[in-house]
Amino acid sequence: MPSSPVEQQAAVAAPLTTAAAAIAPVAPGTSTAPRETDARTALLRRVRAATGWPWASLELAEQLLPTSLGALAAERGTAVHLPDAAAAPETAGSPWVDGRIARTRALAAVPVTRPGGGLLAVIVARDEVPHPPSREREEALADLALLAASSVTADRQSRALSGLAAAVAAADQRVALAQAGLADRHDLLEAVLDTADVGVVALDAAGRVSVLSPLVRTWAGLPEDLDAPGAARAATTALCADPPGTVLSAVRGPLLGTLAAGGEAETELVFTSADGAAVTCVCRTRALTTGSGERSGVVASLTDVSAERAVRAELERSNAELEAFAGIAAHDLRSPLTVVDGYLEVLEDDAADRADARAVGWATTARRSAGRMASLLQGLLAYATAGAPSGAPQREVPLRPLLEAVLADLTVPEGAVVALPTTSPVLVGDPVQLHQLLTNLVGNALKFTRPGEPAVVTCAVEELPGAWELQVADQGPGVPTDQRAAVFRAFERGAHRTGTAPATGAAVAGHGLGLATAQRIVTRHGGRIALDETPGGGLTVRVRLPRQ
Incomplete structure (x- = not known):
């Protein structure tokens, strides 16, 4: 055993220096736990040798508890040496002193600080019997605290390097996975682009x-x-x-x-x-x-879309030619038909003057056929005109006067009721085509009624955001839901063709061009047309036209 305090300190310092060197930083990924345990064991062994007491511990700053024996030294920032902790007011109630955990009497707690300041740990030595103060023991513990500072700092650096190495390795793995994922996505993108x-x-x-x-x-x-x-x-x-x-x-x-x-x-x-x-x-x-x-x-x-555009252009050209042909044919045939009807009228009058009932019947039948032909030609001409681009300028057209003009041109059956809207919004469009549109819709509503009942037609208008919705509702047979798209095709009359004329009860004449022409006019004006059921029965035609 060394005989003097100086020799004691030298004897303690030499093994601790070796122990501190053993805690030097190691290569990333290498476990430091065994070396750390060895270094701490060597340190505590020298603490016990310097004090001669049986218990010693190194309490790290981040692990200190308020009840720890090292907490007092950490709080004060200086070493605490108590000959009898049970007699000191600041430690008498500690569970390490009063017997709840241990019965500590002699106590030495020395802070371990880094060179620039800041607590790293506390060296704690204790015994269960009192010991008088010893300057040599206090100096030896102070020297051990200096050496422990280097050891703890090196240990922390080693753990940090180990953690950094693990983080770098994990990051490398994530990068490798990301690169593999990018390569897979690139291959998938190339495959999609090759086949699209x-x-x-x-x-x-x-x-x-x-x-x-x-x-x-x-x-x-x-x-x-x-x-x-x-x-x-x-x-x-x-x-x-x-x-x-x-x-x-x-x-x-x-x-x-x-x-x-x-x-x-x-x-x-x-x-x-x-x-x-x-x-x-x-x-x-x-x-x-x-x-x-x-x-x-x-x-x-x-x-x-080259092929689609070419097909569309060819279709538009073909449709334009057909529309032009229909318009020309209808126009050119009307004049000779008018002449034929005129001569038939003369023959009918002559037969009546001669009281030849048989000849009058033939002439009347011929004139009726000529009238149907004229109606068909008029419908064809209106249909072709509605499909052709309109050269007329867009004008403001008040709705109510327009409806009144339509009713003046139509033959309203006796007893029929036509309700007009109380308001008269201003529509914007081609006046001639808008007149034709309402003529077709109101005319259809007057024609198609229930047998034996007068026609009841309601014309209304509703203001919508950016548009006017015109509504023409009747109380006739209506159009079945599954036929509402078909009746917009030319020459298609649908199931509602079984309607009857209110005056005679005879089947309603027509050629199936009214709604087809109406749809063309609405489309030319940038609007939409749809069929709906009138509450209580019948058909409601809804036309939505933009305000501008």
């Missing part, structure tokens, strides 16, 4: 091409042996330098416009592909943003 019949072009935030589908590469005439990055670079150059008429020059404006303004847009593009074919595309662009809302690029989808 829609062209796709995407730009990054700087306006460089980042994605180019095979269809766009074909339209642009890029070499097939170019890899994806090479094709993107070539497309970026073409996007800026191509003359008008190519796919990339055509899509340049929509892409850059949406990249600058954000949001979404849709436009129609026409360009010439690399093989010389004219292509019409619907281009839809959408700005791309990050999770924080920053603009990261823009993507455009190009849908080839």
Whole structure:
């Protein structure tokens, strides 16, 4: 045993220095638990040797409890040496002193602080018998606290490095997984772009091409042996330098416009592909943003509608020719038919003068057939005129005077009731076509009634946001739900053709052109027409026309 306090301190310091070195930082991922235990055991062994007391502990600052024996030294920031803790007021009630946990009498608690300040731990030595104060013991414990500071600091650094190494390893694993996921997504994107019949072009935030589908590469005439990055670079150059008429020059404006303004847009593009074919595309662009809302690029989808547009143009041309033919034929046939009817009228009068009932019957039948022919020609002419573009300027047309003019032109059956709206909103459209529209609707409502009952027609108007809804309701047989779409086709009368004329009870004459013509007029005015059931029975026609 060393005989002097100096020799005692030297004897304690040498093994502790070795123990502190054993707690030096280790390579990341290496476990430090055994070395930490060895170092702490060596330290506590030297504490017991320096004090001669049986119990010693190292209480880390983050693990200190209010009831701990080291808490007093931590609170004061200086060493606490008590010959008899039971006699000291600040420790007499501690469970470590009063027997609840232990019966400590002699107590030494020395703070372990880092060089720049700040508590790291507290060295605690105790015994269950009192011991008088000892300067040598206090100095030895102070020296051990200095050495313990280096040991605890090194241990903390080692644990931090170990945790950092584990975090880096975990981050590397997440990066590897993310890269694998990106590769899978890239392969999936390539597969989708290869099979899609829609062209796709995407730009990054700087306006460089980042994605180019095979269809766009074909339209642009890029070499097939170019890899994806090479094709993107070539497309970026073409996007800026191509003359008008190519796919990339055509899509340049929509892409850059949406990249600058954000949001979404849709436009129609026409360009010439690399093989010389004219292509019409619907281009839809959408700005791309990050999770924080920053603009990261823009993507455009190009849908080839060339074939659809060609079919539509041919259909419109064919329909225009048919409408023109129907209009010309109806117009040119009316004049000779008028002449025929005039001569038939003369023959009818002559037969009546001669009291030839048989000849009068023949003439009357012939005139009735001529009248039906004239009605058909009038309907055909109205149908063709409704389908042709109107050259008349759009005008303001008050509704009530328009309905009054329609009723003046129609033959209203005796006993029929026609209710007009109390208000007279101003419609905007072609006055002639609007007159024809209401003539057809009100005329149908007057014709189709229940047998033996007078016609009851209600004309109403309702104000809607941005539109007027005109309603013509009757109390006739109505139109079955499953036939309401069919009756808008030319020459289709539907089940309601079984209606009767209110005056005679005879079947209602007609050619199935009234609603077809009405639909054409409404469509030309940008509106909609629909059939509904009148409460209590009958048909209500609803026409919605925009205010402007």
